[in-house]
Amino acid sequence: MLDGKIKVAIDYKRCNPNSCEKGICLVVAICPAKLWRQLGPYDYPYPVQGFCKECKKCVESCPLGAIRML
Numbered sequence: 001m002l003d004g005k006i007k008v009a010i011d012y013k014r015c016n017p018n019s020c021e022k023g024i025c026l027v028v029a030i031c032p033a034k035l036w037r038q039l040g041p042y043d044y045p046y047p048v049q050g051f052c053k054e055c056k057k058c059v060e061s062c063p064l065g066a067i068r069m070l
């Protein structure tokens, strides 16, 4: 359902931007709804409110398994 609430969660115990190429989180670019932000390379990504398509691309693209659907 597209109600604008955050539908995903990130586990910061797993997330490690240092392990991503040039510190760029893959999830930020792959989300078709542009619901992820990263202030700069090597910063932790975070989700924002918006219309999540529930496509799970973020979940599938994180190599460390840090993202899950709520």
Ligand code: SF4
Pocket (backbone or CB within 6 Å): 007, 008, 030, 031, 032, 033, 034, 035, 051, 052, 053, 054, 055, 056, 057, 058, 059
């Ligand atoms: S499930 Fe899809 S639309 Fe929703 S935050 Fe993840 S990548 Fe974006």
